[in-house]
Amino acid sequence: MRRARSLSVVGMLLAGAIGVISSTQTWIDVTLADGAQQTLAVPGSDAVPVLTPLSLAALALGASLSIVGPVLRYVLGAIALAIAAAVGVATALVLLTLPVSATAATVTEATGISGADAVADLVASMSLTPWPAVTLLAELILAAAAVFTLVTARNWPGSAGRKYRTAADAPADASRPHDAIDSWDDLSRGDDPTA
Template sequence: MRRARSTAVLAMLLAGAIGVIASTQTWIDVTLDDGAQQTLAVPGAEALPVLTPLSLAALALGAALSIVGPVLRHVFGALGLLIAAFVGIGTAQILLATPVSATAATVTDATGISGTDAVASLVRDLALTPWPAVTLVAQIVLLSASVFTLVTARRWASGASRKYRTADETGGDTGRPHDAIDSWDDLSRGDDPTA
């Protein structure tokens, strides 16, 4: 089951990293009907404002999943499902409908005109780049990794390495000599390591 943990962790990290990268890339090219037919690039972070924070959260979940115990594995799997669903639905809406509202912030910054109807009247054409599709695939990977985590997490080997567990969790005697790290751990717990 060590491979199962590694697979879930790497998939979550990959999905989070792709989301962060996609948030900085152009998702929609907007051509304005302003006489000059100006074209504006709308980055993923403006088209879908929750993309960056939720992708960073997916990265954090993947990193933490490598050391947590069984209960938190299930909590993190459920959180991964929510993130994948939320970002995936938002991305799918942009892919399927290409709403003018996804471009509103960029158009307002460029023209100073705000309001959905006013922005819509300025937009002549919208063209999607491949990044929304890439992001949707990443969310499917995150969704799969989250479901895989929920199904297999109970059978994974113990979450934390020995240095992150207490003596009670390791059964007290580890079968090896007491070393400097153990002495520091004893001192941290308030025990006298010289006794």
């Protein structure tokens, strides 16, 4: 079952990394009807504003999944599934409908004109790059890792923190004399080593 934990962690880290990279890449090329036929590149972070923060959250979930206990595994799996759903739906909307609203921030920044109708009037044409499809695939990977976590988490071995905590809290061997290291261990446990 150690491999199951590794698969879940790697899946979440991979999906989060792809999401962060995708947020900096061009998703939509927009041509404006302004006489000069200016073309603007709309990054993923403008097309789907939640992409960057939720992708960073997926990275954090993947990293923390490797050390948490049984209860938090289910919590993190559920959160990862919610992130995959939120980003996946927003990405699918851009990919399937190509709304002008996905370009509004970039168009407003370039022209100074805001408002949904005004931006729609400025846009002559739009074309997608492969990045929305790559991001949707990453969210499917994240969803699969989250479901896999929820299904297999109960069978994973104990966390690394528990292993070290158990070793530190073990009582000293009574058959040998009490030394300075044992005194430090007593102090760490909150016991008075001078007693």
